Amino acid sequence: MNELVERVTEISGQNVYSCYQCGNCSAGCMFTDEMDILPHQAIALVQNEDESILEINTPWICASCFVCSVRCPRGLDVAAIMEALREIKIRERGFIKVDLRKVDIEKLPQIAITAAAQKFTW
Amino acid sequence: MESSLTKKKEKIGVFVCHCGRNIAATVDAKRVVEEILKHTAVVHAEDYDYVCSDPGQELIETAIKEKRLTGVVVAACSPSLHETTFRETVKRANLNIYKCEIANIREQDSWVHEDKEKATEKAIKLTKSAVEKVIRNEALSPVKVGLYKKALVIGGGIAGIRAALDIADAGFPVVLVEKKPTIGGRMAQLAETFPTLDCASCILTPLMSAVAHHPNIKLLTLSEIMDVEGYVGNFHVRIKKHPRYVEPDKCNLCNECVDICPVAVPSEFDEGLSLRKAIYIPFPQAVPSSYLIDIDACLGTSPLICGKCAEPEVCGPEAVNFDDQEEIIEEDVGVIIVATGYELYNPTNLGEYGADVYPDIITSLQFERLLSPSGPTEGIPKRPSDEKIPKKIAFIHCAGSRDERHQPYCSHICCTYSAKHALIFKELVPDAEIHSFYIDIRAVGKNYEDFIRRVQEETGIHYTRGKVSRIYEQNGKVKIFGVDTLLDKRIELEVDMAVLALAMVPSPAIQDLASKMRIQIDGNNFLQELHPKLHPVESATSGIFLAGAAQSPKDIQDTVAQASASASKALGILTQEKISHIPTVATVDEDHCSGCNLCISICPYGAIKLVDEIAHVEEVLCEGCGACVSTCPSGAIDLRNHTDEQVGVMLKALAGEI
Numbered sequence: 001m002n003e004l005v006e007r008v009t010e011i012s013g014q015n016v017y018s019c020y021q022c023g024n025c026s027a028g029c030m031f032t033d034e035m036d037i038l039p040h041q042a043i044a045l046v047q048n049e050d051e052s053i054l055e056i057n058t059p060w061i062c063a064s065c066f067v068c069s070v071r072c073p074r075g076l077d078v079a080a081i082m083e084a085l086r087e088i089k090i091r092e093r094g095f096i097k098v099d100l101r102k103v104d105i106e107k108l109p110q111i112a113i114t115a116a117a118q119k120f121t122w
Numbered sequence: 123m124e125s126s127l128t129k130k131k132e133k134i135g136v137f138v139c140h141c142g143r144n145i146a147a148t149v150d151a152k153r154v155v156e157e158i159l160k161h162t163a164v165v166h167a168e169d170y171d172y173v174c175s176d177p178g179q180e181l182i183e184t185a186i187k188e189k190r191l192t193g194v195v196v197a198a199c200s201p202s203l204h205e206t207t208f209r210e211t212v213k214r215a216n217l218n219i220y221k222c223e224i225a226n227i228r229e230q231d232s233w234v235h236e237d238k239e240k241a242t243e244k245a246i247k248l249t250k251s252a253v254e255k256v257i258r259n260e261a262l263s264p265v266k267v268g269l270y271k272k273a274l275v276i277g278g279g280i281a282g283i284r285a286a287l288d289i290a291d292a293g294f295p296v297v298l299v300e301k302k303p304t305i306g307g308r309m310a311q312l313a314e315t316f317p318t319l320d321c322a323s324c325i326l327t328p329l330m331s332a333v334a335h336h337p338n339i340k341l342l343t344l345s346e347i348m349d350v351e352g353y354v355g356n357f358h359v360r361i362k363k364h365p366r367y368v369e370p371d372k373c374n375l376c377n378e379c380v381d382i383c384p385v386a387v388p389s390e391f392d393e394g395l396s397l398r399k400a401i402y403i404p405f406p407q408a409v410p411s412s413y414l415i416d417i418d419a420c421l422g423t424s425p426l427i428c429g430k431c432a433e434p435e436v437c438g439p440e441a442v443n444f445d446d447q448e449e450i451i452e453e454d455v456g457v458i459i460v461a462t463g464y465e466l467y468n469p470t471n472l473g474e475y476g477a478d479v480y481p482d483i484i485t486s487l488q489f490e491r492l493l494s495p496s497g498p499t500e501g502i503p504k505r506p507s508d509e510k511i512p513k514k515i516a517f518i519h520c521a522g523s524r525d526e527r528h529q530p531y532c533s534h535i536c537c538t539y540s541a542k543h544a545l546i547f548k549e550l551v552p553d554a555e556i557h558s559f560y561i562d563i564r565a566v567g568k569n570y571e572d573f574i575r576r577v578q579e580e581t582g583i584h585y586t587r588g589k590v591s592r593i594y595e596q597n598g599k600v601k602i603f604g605v606d607t608l609l610d611k612r613i614e615l616e617v618d619m620a621v622l623a624l625a626m627v628p629s630p631a632i633q634d635l636a637s638k639m640r641i642q643i644d645g646n647n648f649l650q651e652l653h654p655k656l657h658p659v660e661s662a663t664s665g666i667f668l669a670g671a672a673q674s675p676k677d678i679q680d681t682v683a684q685a686s687a688s689a690s691k692a693l694g695i696l697t698q699e700k701i702s703h704i705p706t707v708a709t710v711d712e713d714h715c716s717g718c719n720l721c722i723s724i725c726p727y728g729a730i731k732l733v734d735e736i737a738h739v740e741e742v743l744c745e746g747c748g749a750c751v752s753t754c755p756s757g758a759i760d761l762r763n764h765t766d767e768q769v770g771v772m773l774k775a776l777a778g779e780i
Contacts, residue, residue, distance in 0.1 A: 022520075022561040027605035028474075028591030032612040040607060071474060071591055073525035 002049040007092070011084035011110070018074045019043045025068035025078045034061045039068055039078060046081070059085040083110070132257045135166040135191040136249060137182055139173035139198035141228055148232035150242040154197060157246045163257055165189055174204050179211040186215035193217075193256040197225040197249045203656065218261035220706070220763055225252035251775035258771070259763045264702035267742045269355030269456040271696050274299065276347060276635070279307020280678055281461035281670025281685040283329050288689035290338035294696050297453050298333065299361055300343045301631070302390075304408035306330055307463055308671075311391060313493035313501075315678055316542040317573035323407060323496070330409040342451065343410060346631075350639045351728070353743055354665025355456045355701040365446035368401070370412035372441035375403070379413060379431035379442060387419045389498075393488040395506060396498035401431045401442070405496065415442070456701075457665050457692040458639065460649060461685065462632050464671035467522040467529060467625035475521060475622055480595040481507040482619045486539060489621045493546050503550055505619045507598070512618030516557040516602055517543060518590050522625035524561065529625040531646055534675040536623035538565045541577040543621060548581040556583045557615060559590045559604050567677060586613065593620055626675040640726070641666055649673045659688045667691050706762045707744035708751060710737045714758035721750035721759060 001009070008016060019040070026038035035058040037045075045053040053059075059082040068078035087110055138154045140146035151169035159167045166189045170178050173196055185191060194217065196208045201224040209219035227245040235241040271294055275286045278300030286298045298305070309315075310330075312322035333339050348360040368379075383399035391404045398404075400419040403412065421428040423444035432442040466485055469477035477483045482505045484492075495501035505512045517540040522528040537560065544556045563585070565574045577583060588605035595601065600620045604613040628648050636643045641661040642650035649668045652660040659667050667688040670681040695701060708721075708730075717735035729743035730750060737750075737759070751759045751766075760766060774780045 020524075020561070021607060022524075023588035023605040023607040024591050026607070026612055027588055027603050029612065038605065038607075038610060038612065040605070041610065067591070073520070073527065073589065075526035 004049055004051055004053075004088070005046060007088050008046055008081060008084045011087055012077065012080040014076050014081050014084075016043055016046045016076075016081065019047065019076055020074060022073060024071050024073060028067040028071050030065070030067070031061050031063060039082070042085070043076075043078065043081065046085075053085060054089050058082070059089075132163045132192045133165045133190060134161075134163045134193045134195060134253050134256060135182070135185045135189060136164055136168075136195045136197065136253065137173050137178075137185075138167070138169040138227075138245075138249070139178070139196065140169060140171045141199060141232075142171065145198070145228050145232045145245075148235060148238055148241045149227055149245045150238060153242050154227075154245050154249055158249050158253065161250065161253055164253060166191065173198055174207055179208075182208070182211050183215040186212060186217050191217065193221040193223075193253075193259065195223050195225055195249060195252045195256055197227045197245060197252070199228040200224075200226050200230075202653070218263075220259050220262045221256060223252045223256040223259065225249040247776050247778060250780065251772040254771045254775045254780065255763075255768050258765070258768045262705040262762060265705055265707075265741050266700040267355060267703055269695070269698065269701050270357075270454045271295075272297065272453070272455045273692050273696065274357070274359055274453060274455040274458045275461060276458065277307070277461035277463055277670070277672065278302070278305030278333075278341075278343070279461060279463045279670060279681075280309045280326065280329075281463065281672075281681045282307070282459070283326075283333055284682050284685035285459045285461060285669050285689040285692070286339055287329065287332055287336065288686055289692055289696070290336045292689075292693050292696075293338070294693070295338050295340070297340045297342065297359075297361075297455065299345045299347060300341070301346055302404070303344055303366070303414045304404045304410070305333060305341065305343065306405075306407075306409065308487075309678060310405065310407075311393070311487060311494070312490050313495075313497070314542065314546060316538045317567075317569045319542070319545075327407045330407065334409045334411070341410065344414070345451070347635060347638060348450070350458070353703070353727070353745075354663075354695065356742070357455050357458060357665065359453045359455060359458075361451040361453065363449040363451055365417070365448055366412070367415035367417065367443055367446045368413045369441045369443055369446075370410040372439040373412040374439055374441075375411060375413070376438070378436045378438075382430045382436050384428065384430070385419050385421060387416065392491045392498045393485065395488055395491055412441075415444075457667065457695050459667045459669055459685075459688045459692060460635070460639070460641070460661070460672060461669040461688075462629045462635065462672040464626040464675065465629055467627050469521070469622060469624060471528060472522055472622070472624075474591065475518065475593045475620075476595070477622055480593075480600070481505075482512075482595060482600050483593055484619065484621055486536070486543070486621055486623050489543055490539075493543065493550070501550070503547060510618070511551055513551065513553065514555040514557075514617045515547065515619045515621065516559060516600070516615065516617045518593065518602075518620055518622050519558065519560040520589060520625075521622040523623075525625075529627060529646065531625075531675065532564060533623075533626040534564070534566070535626070535677045537563050538567070538570050538573065538677070540621070540623050541565070541574050541583075544581050544583045545577045548583075556581055557602075557617065558583055558585050559602070560585060560587060561589050567679060588613075626671060628672050632672060639663065639666055641668075648675075659684055659691055665695060703742045704746055705741075706746045706764065707741050708739045708746070708748070708759050708761050710739060711758045711760070712736050714756045715754075716756050716758075718755065720753050720755065724749045724753045 023040045026040045036056045042058045062082040136158045138151045155167045166185050212222040225248045273289045273296045275282045275298045286296045290296045344364040351358045379401045380399045383401045385400035386397040388394040389396045389398040401415045491497040492503045523533040588607040590604045592603040599616040602615045644650045669685040669688040715736045722730045729740045
């Protein structure tokens with residue numbers, strides 16, 4: 001498995017290949033106006049092992065309202081995938097504006113690290 | 123034990139199938155042949171590409187004749203697939219069919235393993251085990267029993283009607299049981315049918331009438347199956363017939379009773395879009411052609427409360443009969459066809475689509491009624507909230523279909539009927555703007571693609587690729603949250619009315635019915651066919667066949683074809699003078715039976731009785747399942763050709779001890 005897909009799967013527990021691109025997540029998302037690409041396209045980029053997803057703002061605009069997860073006809077937790085993408089970006093690409101050097105990033109809980117990042121980076 | 127067998131001089135032939143690469147890629151067939159030839163009873167072994175093919179079967183026949191084989195083992199696919207095939211083969215070479223055994227080295231070996239070395243070892247053991255079994259098999263003859271040359275068809279929709287007519291036309295009596303007050307089913311509710319746009323009534327009502335007048339068909343409406351006993355050729359069925367309270371023979375359809383009835387309730391036939399009285403006829407062409415009383419809605423028979431419809435000045439022919447009673451009808455039939463049809467998935471489960479809250483978000487069957495000239499609006503499509511003709515409407519595909527939270531399967535007909543809806547609607551409202559939200563257009567069927575193209579070209583319909591997330595009403599408008607995945611933009615659309623193409627689900631009664639009949643249902647609650655390709659209309663219970671949307675979502679064309687296929691299979695049984703029953707049944711060693719009754723309680727077929735304190739197996743009822751064998755505390759029951767001795771020696775072979 002591709003490294004990006006593997007990390008997303010590991011963090012989110014979701015099989016991104018079960019997405020059949022119906023677009024329901026995008027149809028219900030209230031924040032698409034601010035997004036570079038729509039949520040279903042973000043999933044398509046992951047499916048296609050395209051790392052440009054990590055340079056795109058869609059996961060960061062995501063408010064984790066879970067409408068996409070609740071309505072996904074394939075039962076995918078789309079919000080969890082967005083969360084995974086944020087975490088990959090922070091942990092592995094060092095993209096962060098908060099000074100976390102003083103803490104052990106590896107030991108920091110997922111929710112704390114992303115919440116902090118969301119609060120201080122955008 | 124071994125020495126006594128060698129005295130019998132069993133001469134076994136083994137045929138190892140490659141099944142193309144299905145087996146040969148994982149199992150070394152040549153090695154299986156080499157190893158099995160070392161067995162003292164095996165006098166012939168060979169491998170071949172496809173043993174089930176004509177040349178493959180020829181090899182078996184030739185070997186039986188030339189080497190005077192006393193038994194045959196075919197190491198190939200599952201016996202459920204080709205056991206019958208190979209047994210017929212050995213029969214042609216004058217070998218008893220029970221002297222042919224299958225070693226399943228495909229489903230139980232090559233398909234589930236990767237290591238060729240180990241898979242080959244396993245194949246050798248499986249084959250050896252089958253050889254040990256066939257050596258000990260008795261040559262048996264099928265049990266012959268008589269049969270009732272009569273059919274039972276459950277469900278009076280287009281599937282049941284077609285099947286009943288086919289069997290009746292072939293000269294056999296049919297009992298057609300329908301739960302509702304009329305036959306006709308879902309098709310009777312439809313306006314027009316795709317792709318030809320035949321008026322549904324015009325092609326259905328003549329068939330309904332044919333059922334009503336057919337001398338070979340006994341029609342029981344308002345009737346349900348209570349229980350089914352017996353086996354192929356000899357089913358005993360009890361049917362509960364609910365009272366109609368109107369005698370069809372006397373009723374002259376004058377409508378006076380309906381006019382005077384003070385009770386109005388939502389019409390089932392119009393999907394709740396109109397009202398009917400407590401005394402009513404579902405629709406004018408209903409069969410039987412008679413009113414009935416919905417006793418739950420009726421105020422009561424007492425003249426003090428109501429009883430107006432029964433008064434002589436209202437019902438001249440005195441057809442109304444409040445004393446009508448429930449009836450239990452018993453029938454003996456040889457075959458049963460189950461055609462219980464479908465319902466739409468309950469839209470209440472799709473909260474985000476709002477159909478249970480907002481009047482102008484309707485189901486596809488409701489829209490069908492709005493388009494029907496005999497419908498609640500006489501074919502002028504008016505929206506339910508204010509009876510205005512909608513100018514802008516949206517069709518929502520996959521409402522509950524292809525959705526893990528609801529029904530995971532594709533409902534097969536919605537893409538094409540939604541296109542049909544668009545086409546009929548556009549003809550009725552030429553200035554209409556039509557939107558259709560789809561995930562994929564699956565118009566799979568003869569001429570359907572042409573039909574979709576015609577709808578696209580003639581209606582100017584806006585097809586938007588993307589599943590709808592939310593629908594609600596606001597200020598008299600239906601608001602849709604969607605997405606165009608091809609244009610990469612989210613959409614918020616306001617329309618006058620939205621139509622949900624809801625998933626097809628099997629009739630909920632099917633679960634109870636299936637357990638009464640001992641037939642299987644699949645993971646989605648549809649009836650399970652025995653094999654999708656080899657036995658597509660047969661249930662797992664011999665003599666019970668399937669037709670229509672009860673088996674899977676399907677359109678009218680496929681339903682009718684399947685109904686005729688079921689009828690044909692049913693006739694294959696009804697035209698026999700005797701039917702055969704498997705002889706591999708349980709046998710009781712009377713000296714060891716203690717009469718403890720345990721086997722009687724465990725037998726799912728009711729095949730065992732106590733006669734003079736000793737268990738007695740009714741052979742035609744026994745299906746050879748073996749439940750009694752493993753239950754018997756005295757070890758007094760054995761299964762023919764699956765004896766304890768055979769199972770023991772097979773296990774030894776599998777464990778490598780032989």
